């Protein structure tokens with residue numbers, strides 16, 4: 001009886017949630033019934049901003065309403081980034097009571113995705129999608145979704161709860177240990193009670209603290225290889241999705257990412273430690289930044305990284321200054337996302353290709369002497385391609401590079417160097433061009449796998465096969 005009445009409510013609720021979720025503006029969510037003083041305000045807002053939950057057209061969130069199993073399936077799939085456009089299993093549904101007729105994509109596709117990810121198992125072939133989800137079911141699903149992102153409690157860890165069924169003891173303990181959910185009292189977990197939309201938002205928000213926020217759709221849609229190309233010279237990319245070349249009054253290096261951050265993204269701590277900038281004399285070029293973009297890519301959220309790249313209100317685009325420009329003025333949103341994706345997914349860790357020793361401080365102008373002198377550290381590259389396989393690298397060069405560069409890499413002079421010589425003297429730069437291309441000369445994505453790049457480096461490091469220019 002109860003199930004039936006719930007079902008009616010749910011169908012309406014869900015349609016509304018879907019409708020609003022799709023249009024919610026990033027960073028702007030707020031609900032009339034979730035004031036800033038509401039205990040779950042921060043968590044609800046966070047999930048709404050991430051488009052994991054939505055509100056109702058009347059501007060409410062209804063934090064005290066229960067959550068159904070199908071609604072939670074959608075929430076957990078979105079929270080873990082498991083939702084894809086393709087509709088899974090249309091002709092072979094996992095559960096007998098979840099058919100495409102219930103609705104595509106919601107709830108059908110989300111439930112299939114949750115099942116595929118192993119988050120939900122169902123009960124004797126059924127999922128009971130319209131039932132309210134219970135606290136114990138939440139614990140099971142959340143812990144499965146958390147996977148290795150959640151820490152195992154130490155041996156002998158006790159929750160203190162006396163009412164948790166045996167089959168869920170481990171999951172409830174893990175959820176509690178990781179701070180995702182707690183009991184009603186010190187000894188009761190109240191496993192079969194429902195959870196409210198507010199409580200679920202809090203639990204999922206705590207889960208995201210552990211496993212990281214899911215990528216927004218714009219990130220999924222982004223092209224990391226195009227982002228890598230843009231990192232070098234975004235304005236030379238073709239009209240489709242590329243930036244507008246600013247009217248320049250300063251040298252191009254003032255807005256090439258690589259000029260300030262280096263090919264390795266390590267700035268003054270990496271391969272550009274010896275590069276002279278405007279404050280040390282070469283006024284057509286900015287100083288190399290001390291920012292560590294590799295660290296930022298690994299630690300910032302998607303939105304943070306996007307905001308840092310765009311830097312709304314930053315220094316004027318064609319000013320000769322050392323600060324990060326206002327790229328929001330010239331890069332499209334898609335192009336900024338491409339850069340974010342490049343930073344997170346396509347940058348090859350330099351340690352995987354070569355070793356770099358920097359002897360001395362990053363380049364600086366010594367003003368204690370008159371006239372001031374520019375002091376540079378000495379950079380030494382070694383172990384180039386040491387992790388690769390030479391035979392495979394030779395084969396790759398023969399099939400992908402020799403047509404333009406010749407069998408031994410000496411056909412085209414690259415700043416007077418052969419390909420082998422270039423890789424041996426500028427291993428920080430060579431891989432970047434090989435992976436992301438050179439507009440008008442070399443296509444994007446000739447070699448994308450890091451292992452292939454290692455093989456290529458191993459082969460090209462050997463001057464017996466890939467000599468300097470004759």
Ligand code: HEC
Pocket residue numbers: 231253254255256257258259260261286289290291292293296305308309321322323324325327339
């Ligand atoms: C003229 C030099 C310059 C250029 C060009 C430049 N940056 Fe920056 N960038 C900086 C400096 C300096 C900082 C440190 C913060 C500041 O001064 O704004 C920085 C900071 C950043 C940060 C934040 C790092 C952190 O840990 O907070 C990111 C991300 C970033 N830059 C990415 C890029 C990308 C991508 C491009 C190319 C689209 C680019 N930068 C082009 C100078 C530059």
Ligand code: HEC
Pocket residue numbers: 397400401402403404405412414415419422423430431433434438441442443446447456
């Ligand atoms: C379609 C022809 C073509 C192919 C294929 C090609 N290259 Fe190139 N490559 C060029 C041209 C042309 C240049 C010179 C661009 C310039 O100097 O502006 C170049 C430049 C380079 C550079 C120097 C980049 C620089 O900044 O000067 C390296 C390194 C390089 N290629 C390596 C490779 C490797 C390795 C492969 C195979 C994976 C490869 N190339 C495949 C045409 C090609």
